[in-house]
Amino acid sequence: xxxxxxxxxxxxxxxxxxxxxxxxxxxxxxxxxxxxxxxxxxxxxxxxxxxxxxxxxxxxxxxxxxxxxxxxxxxxxxxxxxxxxxxxxxxxxxxxxxxxxxxxxxxxxxxxxxxxxxxxxxxxxxxxxxxxxxxxxxxxxxxxxxxxxxxxxxxxxxxxxxxxxxxxxxxxxxxxxxxxxxxxxxxxxxxxxxxxxxxxxxxxxxxxxxxxxxxxxxxxxxxxxxxxxxxx
Numbered sequence: 001x002x003x004x005x006x007x008x009x010x011x012x013x014x015x016x017x018x019x020x021x022x023x024x025x026x027x028x029x030x031x032x033x034x035x036x037x038x039x040x041x042x043x044x045x046x047x048x049x050x051x052x053x054x055x056x057x058x059x060x061x062x063x064x065x066x067x068x069x070x071x072x073x074x075x076x077x078x079x080x081x082x083x084x085x086x087x088x089x090x091x092x093x094x095x096x097x098x099x100x101x102x103x104x105x106x107x108x109x110x111x112x113x114x115x116x117x118x119x120x121x122x123x124x125x126x127x128x129x130x131x132x133x134x135x136x137x138x139x140x141x142x143x144x145x146x147x148x149x150x151x152x153x154x155x156x157x158x159x160x161x162x163x164x165x166x167x168x169x170x171x172x173x174x175x176x177x178x179x180x181x182x183x184x185x186x187x188x189x190x191x192x193x194x195x196x197x198x199x200x201x202x203x204x205x206x207x208x209x210x211x212x213x214x215x216x217x218x219x220x221x222x223x224x225x226x227x228x229x230x231x232x
Contacts, residue, residue: 025142025210029093030100032138037069037104039135042128044068044105045112046121049189051132051197052172052179053149059182069106073099079148086155091145098148125189129196136197137204 043050050058054068057075061068076098083090115121139147146154153171157164180186 021210025144028138028208028210029096029142029144032135032140032142033093033096033100034104035131035138036135037101037106038108039128039131040101040105041108041112042124042131043189043193044109044185045114046125046128046189047114047185047187048121048125049187049191049193050185051190051193052176055179055184055186055190056175056182057179057184059179059184062183067106068109069102069104071102072105073102076102076148079152083148083151083155086152086159088151088155089145090148090151093139093142093144094146094148094151096144097139125192129189129193130200132193133197133200134204136201137206137208140201141205141208141210143210 040051040054043054044058049055053075054072057068057071060066060071060075064071066074080090080094080098115124145151149171153164153168156162156167156171160167176184176186176190
């Protein structure tokens with residue numbers, strides 16, 4: 001059966017086409033990354049606690065004077081360098097993750113004011129967590145490679161033989177404690193995120209699952225480590 005394609009018209013890409021399933025995956029990838037940045041900004045503005053890695057990012061931002069999105073990008077780049085001794089191979093999604101989420105987060109923070117009072121804080125928190133789960137499903141289901149932090153965890157799993165659950169718990173406890181000591185926000189939102197992101201991500205992975213193509217595409221690298229969930 002002939003695959004449907006999307007043609008990009010106009011110089012210099014005139015006549016260049018991509019299979020429709022690849023176009024859908026690209027849209028999902030970048031929609032998921034942008035949505036992740038927006039959801040993280042909502043958690044910041046709620047003031048009720050952040051997801052583990054953003055506790056660290058916020059703490060570093062407080063100490064350095066940089067924006068939290070900039071810190072997210074810099075930390076992502078450093079974590080990506082740690083892939084080299086772990087022999088991890090990044091995909092398009094991995095590299096895009098480093099930049100897109102941080103930019104989307106800073107852009108959203110510039111537009112969304114702080115919430116004051118539980119009548120605004122709680123809906124913003126819950127909306128941010130649910131949106132984060134949807135973003136996770138979009139991004140992972142696109143199958144363009146894991147985020148830098150997930151790749152670090154799965155790389156350590158392969159090198160040490162320890163379970164992903166143990167390594168992930170150890171890494172995230174470390175970043176939460178470090179971020180809190182640096183001034184990052186830990187609260188009920190951090191606990192809510194920890195308890196709900198797994199079920200939410202699993203649900204949205206099914207919602208946004210992309211049908212497997214008849215033939216493997218050679219356009220970009222694919223693959224998501226089993227047991228990994230996106231972290232910015």
